[in-house]
Amino acid sequence: MIRELHKKLISGEITSEKLTEDYFDAIEKKDPEIKAYLSLNKEFALDKARSVDKRVKNGEEVDLLAGIPCSVKDNICIGGLAATAGSKILENYVPPYDAAAIKKLKDADAVFLGKTNCDEFAMGSSTENSAFQTTKNPHDPLRVPGGSSGGSAAAVAAGMCAYALGSDTGGSIRQPASFCGAVGLKPTYGMVSRYGLIAMASSLDQIGPVAGNVEDAAIVLSRIAGRDRFDSTTMPTADKNYEDLLGGADISGLKIGIPKEYFESEGLDKGVEEKIKNAIAKYEKLGAKIIDISLKNFDHALATYYIIMPCEVSSNMARFDGIRFGKSVGAESEKTGVDYTLWDIYFKTRAKYLGKEVKRRIALGTYALSAGYYDQYYLKAQKVRARILREFKEAFKKVDLILGPTAPTPAFKIGEKTENPLEMYLADIYTVTANIAGIPAISVPCGTIEVDGKNLPVGMQLAGKWFDEETILNAAYIFEKS
Amino acid sequence: MLSKSEVQKIAQLARIEITDEEAEKYSTELSGILDFVEKLNEVETEGVEPIAHISGAKNVIREDKVVEYDDETKDNVINNFPEKKDRFDKVKAVF
Numbered sequence: 001m002i003r004e005l006h007k008k009l010i011s012g013e014i015t016s017e018k019l020t021e022d023y024f025d026a027i028e029k030k031d032p033e034i035k036a037y038l039s040l041n042k043e044f045a046l047d048k049a050r051s052v053d054k055r056v057k058n059g060e061e062v063d064l065l066a067g068i069p070c071s072v073k074d075n076i077c078i079g080g081l082a083a084t085a086g087s088k089i090l091e092n093y094v095p096p097y098d099a100a101a102i103k104k105l106k107d108a109d110a111v112f113l114g115k116t117n118c119d120e121f122a123m124g125s126s127t128e129n130s131a132f133q134t135t136k137n138p139h140d141p142l143r144v145p146g147g148s149s150g151g152s153a154a155a156v157a158a159g160m161c162a163y164a165l166g167s168d169t170g171g172s173i174r175q176p177a178s179f180c181g182a183v184g185l186k187p188t189y190g191m192v193s194r195y196g197l198i199a200m201a202s203s204l205d206q207i208g209p210v211a212g213n214v215e216d217a218a219i220v221l222s223r224i225a226g227r228d229r230f231d232s233t234t235m236p237t238a239d240k241n242y243e244d245l246l247g248g249a250d251i252s253g254l255k256i257g258i259p260k261e262y263f264e265s266e267g268l269d270k271g272v273e274e275k276i277k278n279a280i281a282k283y284e285k286l287g288a289k290i291i292d293i294s295l296k297n298f299d300h301a302l303a304t305y306y307i308i309m310p311c312e313v314s315s316n317m318a319r320f321d322g323i324r325f326g327k328s329v330g331a332e333s334e335k336t337g338v339d340y341t342l343w344d345i346y347f348k349t350r351a352k353y354l355g356k357e358v359k360r361r362i363a364l365g366t367y368a369l370s371a372g373y374y375d376q377y378y379l380k381a382q383k384v385r386a387r388i389l390r391e392f393k394e395a396f397k398k399v400d401l402i403l404g405p406t407a408p409t410p411a412f413k414i415g416e417k418t419e420n421p422l423e424m425y426l427a428d429i430y431t432v433t434a435n436i437a438g439i440p441a442i443s444v445p446c447g448t449i450e451v452d453g454k455n456l457p458v459g460m461q462l463a464g465k466w467f468d469e470e471t472i473l474n475a476a477y478i479f480e481k482s
Numbered sequence: 483m484l485s486k487s488e489v490q491k492i493a494q495l496a497r498i499e500i501t502d503e504e505a506e507k508y509s510t511e512l513s514g515i516l517d518f519v520e521k522l523n524e525v526e527t528e529g530v531e532p533i534a535h536i537s538g539a540k541n542v543i544r545e546d547k548v549v550e551y552d553d554e555t556k557d558n559v560i561n562n563f564p565e566k567k568d569r570f571d572k573v574k575a576v577f
Contacts, residue, residue: 079558094561188537232539233539347498350497351500362496363493364516366495367488380522381522383527386533389536425518467537
């Protein structure tokens with residue numbers, strides 16, 4: 001889609017201004033129901049679009065993404081535009097700078113339509129933890145779009161942007177992509193700078209694209225990847241144009257690993273299992289070699305995740321103290337007539353403006369890191385993480401890719417899992433391993449299941465070797481085209 | 483099982499005021515999650531080095547050089563202070 005839109009812009013068949021207006025019209029029409037956007041950026045977007053049109057008219061060469069309208073998850077900072085990360089505590093926060101990924105998109109002359117809804121600080125799998133609104137799944141408004149990047153995935157699926165940026169800590173790009181029938185890519189840890197991404201769990205977070213197809217995801221990845229001096233965990237990456245490497249390689253001989261544990265999991269929906277088995281058969285027909293493998297620690301990845309993540313959350317959330325930015329009960333003294341102490345400001349600000357799930361994770365992390373428990377929980381989890389990493393290294397000696405479901409079920413109903421946090425966490429079982437091991441993984445649509453008269457999308461996940469996005473994108477591209 | 487008073491202690495450490503009702507709820511929920519992560523003890527980790535950085539980056543260093551930002555950026559930082567006096571962040575007395 002991006003390439004076609006680009007061609008039309010260059011040939012003069014459409015203008016970026018018209019394209020941008022059309023997207024705002026679509027948002028005006030659909031978003032009152034879907035609720036994918038938290039804020040819109042109309043004037044700036046149209047200004048940018050017109051400036052791209054002018055340059056095209058002057059015959060200047062422009063990037064593939066120039067003038068193409070996109071949306072951005074609200075936990076990624078765009079200087080001068082509110083970034084709430086779905087939290088009341090940041091309701092009035094306006095970031096003074098651009099995230100590194102945003103700066104790169106600006107260099108490519110991207111048009112930003114607005115910021116999309118997400119679970120508070122990206123903590124959740126359904127957008128139901130957003131302090132502002134629950135986004136609806138465009139395929140069935142009674143169901144969640146997935147999360148935490150649910151607004152981004154819903155906006156893409158409903159045609160309310162050409163592509164979107166999301167962030168993925170345990171599946172937050174891939175699971176909503178799966179639920180909404182979009183393509184979602186979590187790059188290798190260290191591929192895309194986290195500078196300007198409001199941190200959740202720093203050793204797991206990664207920014208990536210949600211797109212309508214694999215090529216679009218590749219185009220976006222090529223532009224946002226790269227080393228950044230503001231994020232010392234970024235690694236030097238080969239400067240690749242992933243979109244130009246698609247479809248070239250022959251996949252006969254490609255070795256795809258199928259972990260047997262993926263299909264022994266109790267929670268796996270029969271319909272999803274069938275779609276994944278069909279996808280495996282399709283790859284076999286295309287000439288790939290299907291190899292049975294075993295990931296014995298599959299079952300431990302989620303437990304590892306639910307220690308490491310809340311520990312890092314409890315540390316990262318310490319910055320929301322009512323002192324330097326965000327909401328503060330201290331600023332309300334005049335209104336309430338109460339003179340707070342410093343101690344009160346910490347306790348009452350955090351109590352009032354942080355949501356339930358955020359507090360739950362802070363509490364869990366604080367407990368696991370507290371004196372006497374560190375060895376038992378965090379250190380143990382980091383050791384199990386080392387074991388999981390080793391297991392993946394061994395697996396990737398035998399196979400090029402690992403295939404499985406993205407999520408155990410299609411989109412679930414709004415309200416279905418809000419009462420039991422542990423049940424909600426199980427929605428992440430197939431996706432968290434990629435974050436634990438730092439490997440890249442993509443979710444690609446592989447069919448739909450009819451439930452209650454609606455066709456719900458199912459996503460297939462392909463995980464690859466560290467910094468080998470090329471292989472997963474290519475395999476996903478060939479699957480999509482066949 | 484985490485008791486209510488243990489939950490209150492955790493909340494103190496995390497600087498979050500919680501009600502008695504919340505403490506009760508968290509005690510059940512957190513205990514459920516802690517039971518779930520008990521699974522980790524099934525994994526033998528004798529002699530395993532814990533992960534420090536997943537893609538193996540080590541000691542990334544740069545020159546310690548001050549970079550001046552423009553006034554607009556500085557103003558934008560200051561505008562985010564919840565309470566300010568002139569261009570200062572206003573904070574309650576520490577002692």
